[in-house]
Amino acid sequence: MNGLISLADMKSGQKGRIVQIDGGGGMTRRLDALGLRVGKQIKKVSKQLMRGPVIISHGNTRAAVGFGMTQRIWVEIEKL
DSSP states (O other): OTTOEEGGGSOTTOEEEEEEEOOOHHHHHHHHHTTOOTTOEEEEEEEOTTTOOEEEEETTEEEEEOHHHHTTEEEEEOOO
8 A cells, every 4th residue: 555545644625646455345345325435636624523423525515424434445646
């Protein structure tokens, strides 16, 4: 995972591109239903306390993703 970080480790306000999802078919289908797939540009909006859901935005859409899932979504951070 050279140069990649998990969505869980991104800081609020950071932008990046999803490059890998380490999950089974159920997780992949759930994320796909939210519009999240490999190649998608995202921005981490906020995270909740105590390993709660992470709020992300992509395009004009916001989505809440469970903390466990965010640990298996690998993102390449956008360089400023």
